Amino acid sequence: MKRLLVPALLCSPVAMAAADLDMANKIRHEGFHQSQVMHTLEHLTDNIGPRLTASPQMVKANHWTLKQLQDWGLKNGQLHPFEFGRGWSSESASITLAGPRQQSLHGIPVAWTPGTNGVVSGDVMMFDVNTVSDLAQYAGKLKGKILLMGEDLKIEPPKTVIFERLSAKTLGDLKDYEPGARASYQSFMTNALRDSRMQSYKFNQALSAFLEKEQVAGVIYRSSRQGGLVRVFGKSHKQGETFPVPAIIIEQEDYSLLTRMLDRKEQPKLDLDIKARFHDDDMKSYNTIAEIPGTDKNAEVVMVGGHLDSWHASDGAVDNGAGVAVAMEAVRILSKLNVKPKRTIRIALWSGEEQGLYGSRAYVDEFFATRPEPKDPAEKALPRYLWSSPGWPIQPKAAYDKLSVYFNMDNGSGRFRGIYTEGNIAAKPMLSDWFGPYSDLSTGTISPLSTGGTDHESFDDVGLPGFQFIQDPLDYSTRLHHTHIDSIDHVIEDDLKQASVIMAGFLYEAAMADKKLPRKPMPTAPSEVQQQRLDLETEKERRTRELEGKKALETKVVY
Template sequence: MKTSINNLTSRLSQLVLGLSLMATPLLAQQNQSSTVNAIVKEATENSHLKRMAHELIDGIGPRLVGSTKMLQASDWAIGQYKQWGIDARRENYGTWRGWDRGISSIDMVSPWIKSLEGAQLAFSPATKKPKTGETIILADVADSVAFKAWLPQVKGKFVLISMPQMTGRPDYNWQEFAQKESFETMKKEREAQMEAWRKRISKTGLTNAKLALALEEAGAIGIVSSTWSNGFGVNKIFAAFTRKIPTVNVALEDYGLLYRLTESGNQPKITVNTQSKELGTVPTFNTHAEIKGTEKPNEYVMLSAHLDSWDGATGATDNGTGTLVMLEAMRILKKVYPNPKRTILVGHWGSEEQGLNGSRAFVEDHPEVVANLQALFNQDNGTGRVVNLGGSGFAIAKDYLSKWLAAAPDTIKNRIKTNFPGTPGGGGSDFASFVAVGAPGFNLSSLSWSYGAYTWHTNRDTYDKIVFDDVKSNAILTAIMVYMACEEPEKISTEKAELPAGQKWPSQVKSKRSGGTN
C-alpha cells in the first residue's frame, strides 16, 4: 500500500511539474502582451510629445555644437528624466569652439531697397557694426595665376561665390506642369551651367575653405553664398570658413536677384549686420539616462539619437524628432516596465553633425557597454514613421529582430520592410559607430516626408514640419523593441554575415575631440 501511495505521489508531482512547464510559456506570452498593450495605451492616451516638442524646438531652438543652446537642451533633457524618476547625466568627452548666433540682417540698399532672406552661417565672424558695400561675382579666370591677379578687385566688396540657379522650381513642379521638351531643355542647360561653375571654382586652384580665406585676405568685407536644397524657398545652412569677415547665405530668389543685377552692371549694394558671440573653448558632451536592470544589470539595451543640430532653423526633424522619440520611449518604459531585466541606456549624442563624434567617443570610452550590448536602436532621418529595418550585417539578426518586431501592433509592423542580414552602416548616423566595432546597432529608418530636400540641414527645419502621428508610432515601436530586447533570454549573437565580394566591414573611426576652428 505504501508503494502505491508513493507511486501516486510521484505521478502527481510529475503532472504538476508538467502543467507548470506548460503554463510558463503561456504566462510569459500573457505578460508580454500585457506590457505591449500598456506601452501602446500610455503612448496613445498620455503622450508628452507635443509638450516636449514645443519646449525643445520652439523654446530652446537650434542646438549647434559649442553653443549655449546645446547646453540648455542637455539641461532640459536631464530635467525631463529626473521628473520621471530616471537617472540622467551629462558626460564630457572633448572640447569645441564656442559660438552663439546673434541677429542677421541683409538688405539691398541700391539700386533699390529690399530686405533679403538670409542669415550668417554657423561660426561666422560678426560684423561688429553694419557693413555696406558693392557686390562682385567670383571671376571666371583662366587659371590660378589669373585668379591671383584678379583678387585685388574684391577689396571693400561682398563676393558672390555661388552659382545662380536657373530656376527656383523643384523638378517635381516642372514634371507636373512643363512640356516635356521644356523640362529636358532646362535640365541640359542646368547641367552645363553646373559643370561650368565647377570649372570656375577649380581654376582658382583652391578648395572652398581656402577660397574663402583668400578672399578674406584680399580685403573682401564679406562673402555671400547660396546653397539651394532643390525645393521651394529652401537652402542648406552649414558653417563658415572665414575667420575675420562674415559669411552669409542668401535664399535662392534673393541671391539670383543680386547676381543678375551685379552681372548686368547695376552695381547693387548691400548692408550686412551679423552679430554673434565667441565663447572660447567649451566642453562637448553626450547626455545619458539609465534605468538599471534587475537580472542582468551589466548587459545593455540602448536608445540612440543625436541631440545637436545645425542652426539654419530649429533642428526639428534633424534630429529633434529622434530625440523626442527616445525621450518618450524612456518615459513610457519607466512607467510600464520599471524593472527591466537588462539595463536600459539612452544616448543623446553631441557633435553628430561634425562626424558622429559623440557616439564614437562613447564607443571608445565605454568598452564595458560595447562588449555587453544586447541591441541599440537609433532614429535619425526625419519625422516619418519607420518603414525600414535592417540587420546591419549581423548573420542571424533576423532571428531576434523579427521576433521582437512581431510583438508590435499590426498597424506598425506591417508597414516595415525588413532586410536581413542587411549591410553594416559605415556612417550617416550614430548606430554606425557601434556597428564599426562589431556591436549590434540598428537604424530605425523613416519615411521621407521630403526630408532630403526640405528639412535636412535647411532653413525650413522647423516645428511645423513634425508629423506627430508618425513620431508617436516611432516611440511605440522603440519602446516595444527595447522591452523585447531586455526580455530576450539569451544575449544575441554578433556573428558577422559574409559580405558580398568587394565589401568590407567598416573600420572604427576615432572621435574628433576638439575642433571648430579653421
C-alpha cells in the first residue's frame, strides 16, 4: 500500500502513520462515481418525511435505516431503546381569517399540543404576560378566545447574507484558540441563567394550568423567522406535562396583520382546524446501531453518526437528513470495498437530539460513562438543563477505554472545510494527516475551538474524543434550520459526496491507526478557586438581570 510520507523531523511520533493513499483512491472512486448518498436522502425525505422523535415516521425511519445498513453488509444491527415520553403527529392544519375579511393564513402546529377536534372559531385577543402575577388580569375573560401569545415586533429589513461559503479569512480565524473560552465540557448554563430558566419553567407550568382552566380555544405563536418562513418548536413530550390547548405558529407577516387589526379595533375572527394525535403505546424512542466488525481480538471502536430525528414542519433534509445520509454513505463505501478494519466501525443514528441529545446521552450513559444524578427527587424530575450540577465525578464503564473517536455531522448539508478539535491539540497531527489525500477537496482546517448543540457533545462531555466537522453554512441557519422549507431541494449533491468521501476516509484511518486518538484530561468539577470566581460572576449576573427587570417595569407603558 502507498503511504503519504512526511519527513520525520517535521512531525510528532503520533503523526508518523500517514494516510493510506491506495485506500483513499478506492474511497474516492466509490464515493464520487458510485454514490448512493442522494438516493438515501431522497428515501428519508420523500418517502418517510418528517421524523419527529417517537412519531410513527421516526419509528419507520429507524426500521428502514437498520434494514438498509444490514443490506449493505453491516453486522450487529439493533434499535437501541431509551426513555423519552409521548409520541405525536399531525396530519393537517389550517388557519383562516374569517372576519372582518376572509383570508387563508399559513401556520404549523406546535409539536406535542392537542388538535382541535374539528373546526374551532373564536375572536382573537392579545395575551401579553410575562409573570404568574400577570395572569390574574385575564381571569374570566378568555373562554372561547384565540390568543396571540405576546406583542408583535416590527419586521426590520433583513441584514443577513442568505447563502454563504466560508472564506479563507474565516477559516484562518478558526485556527486561533481563545484563552478565555470555557472548557468544551463546561455548560453555558450559569447559575444566574439557570435561575432565569427555572422561573420560565415554573411560569409555563402555571400558564398551562391557567389556559386550561379558562377554556381557551387556542393559542398562536409568531414565527421567529420573517419572509414567510415558519420556524417550529415543541412543548413538553413528558406524560403528565402536556400543553392543554391547540397551538399553532404562523408567519410573522400574518401575525402582524392580526395585531394591526386589533390596534384599529377591528375584531379579527379565526377558524382553526388542527388534526393532531398523541402516540402512547411506547414511551421509548430508539437509536439505529450497526457496525463493520473489527478484526482485532476484543477490538476497539470508531464511531460515526448524526441525528435521525427532525422537526415536523418539513422533511428534515438538511437537519439532519444530510448528516444521516453522509454517515450511512461512508459506511456503505467501506463495506462495498470489503475493508477489514482493526477496530470496529460503528454507525449510530440518534433520536431525540432536537429535544436535548436524548439518544446519544442515553447511549453514552449506558455503555461508556455515567454521571451522578441529583439525589433530590424534585430536582431529578426537572429537565436536565435545570439540574444544579452536571454530576461529578464522571464514572467510566468497561467500554470507555475501547472507544477511539466519534465523528458527527449536523451543521446542514455544506461541504467539509475542516474539523473542530474541542481543544484537543494532541489530536491535531493525526487529523491533519488524514485530510492529506483530500487536500484538493477541503482546506482541512484544524480548529482548536469547540462547537456545540449536537451529539458529539455527549461524548466530549465525559472526556471521550467527539468531533464535529467544520462545514460551509450555505443557507442552513438563515432560512432552513427548523423551518417548513427544509427540503432536499436545498441540498447540494456534490457537497454531500465530498463529505461522504472524507468521512469514509477518516473512519478508515481511525480504524487502522496504530493507536487510538489522543484524549484530553478527564473533565473534573471546578476547583475551589474557580468555583469562587464562578459564584462571583453569577452574583454579578443576577444583579444585572434584576436591574434590567426593574428598568423594564418602570418604562412599561400601561394603557
